[in-house]
Amino acid sequence: MSLQGIKVVDVHAHPFRESTTPESPVSFLRKLSLSVIPEMFSSLEGIEKHQPYPGSNMWIQILLRQMAAYYSCEEDLTAIVDKRNQKAKDYQAYTKELFQDVNLVGAIMDFGYPQPPINHAEFEGMTGARIWEISRIEPIMVSLAEMNISFDDFISRYRKRLQDDLSDNQVVGLKTIIAYRSGLEVLDMDRQAAEKDYETFVQDNRATAKAFRDYCFHIAMEACTEADKFMHIHTGIGDGEVVMTKASPSFLLDTLRKEKYKDTKVHLVHGGYPWMEEAAFIVSILPNVYMDISLQNPFTGHGVERVISQVLELAPFDKVMYGSDAFTVPEMNWMGVRLFIQCFERVLNDWVEKDYMSVEKAQFIGEMILYRNFEKIYNITV
Structure with missing residues (x-):
């Protein structure tokens, strides 16, 4: 059984800017890492032959090895980056080549990162793939708070902005990164407490301001319900700012079970990794909640095989979608598909060999x- 050549839709990634300058080995490693600390890759001097690059992990090892094979060059970082820079002189052609190589035909992109936002049409033209957006609520909250308006005026304008974004045919839903700010233990709407926390948020838009953020979360859920579009919720780990103690999707369960949200379509971004079993349980009991396998794919490297197997221990087959969380260079998008398919083939073929199911x-x-799940869940044919 083989998945080679099957078309792919990535349900969670970020756009990236066209690079106008060649990468150095160090700068390329930095772009491959989830770390936001510049010192993670500072010097490659004194590296012995076959020694892993300091700060690198299995994801980077697998990517470099497969890039060397793709370029037909030595598995050496300098040689790989040189070949890569030659191809990337025409960045658009190179990006399209990588997307076409893995038949990556579409993607849902979070244009909330990087800032300022990348132009949708230009990015779509650069990749050659169809691109849809999710509108991140936090930049909207920040832009309105910077106007120093009253709480009532903020809420009125905030609702209108969400409604306007959701009316765009290219926008398939909203997204929140509340897990990075105050955590996923979202409490009931408390207007009085939210108004008090709003004053704190105006002064510091990175403040916890929990009651205010929870209030805005609920308004976003309501807007998605009314528009019949998806609420994307970052779950699990991310970069170093995430509130780790409140990042498990299990904290969302009480909110998602509320009667008012029984028809709200929810997409658990990153499938709650490393709490993916909890996400799998949630999507198995709530009919309108779905999950993707992104970030853990491809950034856990060889662990992708284990993740796929564990997620599918409990999650219904029709509630899980492919994702990557790629965010800086087209090689991330490319490797996300390659690694996922290689690992998924091993999982599926093992099931066939054990006579759990037919090849078909x-x-x-x-x-x-x-x-297929993307097309059915989002009602979009690619």
Whole structure:
């Protein structure tokens, strides 16, 4: 059974800017890392042959090895980056080449990162793939708070901005990164407490301001319900700012079970990694909640195989979608697909060998997660 050549839709990634300057080995490693600390990769001097680069992990090792094979060059960082820079002189052609190589035909992108936002049409033209957006609520909250308006005026304008964004055909939903600010233990709406915390948020838009953030979260959920579009919620780890003690998707369960949200379509971004079993349980009991396998793919490297297997221990096959969380260079998007397919094939073929299912059913399940579920869940044909 093989998934090679199957079309792929990535349901969570970020756009990236066209690079106008060649990468150095150090700068390229930095762009491959989830770390936001510049010192993570500072010097490659004194590296012995076959020694892993300081700060690198299995994700980077696998990517460099597969890039060397793709370029037909030595598995050496300098040689790989040199080949890469030659191809990337025409950045658009190189990006399209990588997307086409893995048949990556579409993606839902969070244009909330990087800032200032990248132009949608230009990015779509650079990749050659169809691109849809999710509108991140936090930049909207910040831009309105900077106007120093009253709480009532803020709420009125905030609701209107969400409604306007959701009316755009290119926008498939909203997204929140509340897990980075106050955590996923979202409490009931408390207008009085929210108004008090709003004053704190105006002074410091990175402040916890929990009651205010929770209030805005609920308004976003209501807006998605009314528009019949998806609420994307960052769950699990991310960069170093995430509130780790409140990042598990289990903290969302009480909110998602509320009667007012029984028809709200929710997408658990990153599938709650490393609490993916909890996300898998949630999507197995709540009919309108779905999850993707992004960030853990590709950034756990060889662990992607384990993650896929664990998620599918409990999650229904039709509730899981492919994702990458790629965010800086097209090689991330490319490697996300390659690594996922390689790992998924091993999982599916193991199930076939154990006589859990036929080859044909395993093939169909692979297609479901790579693109069929997206088309059905989002009602979009690619």
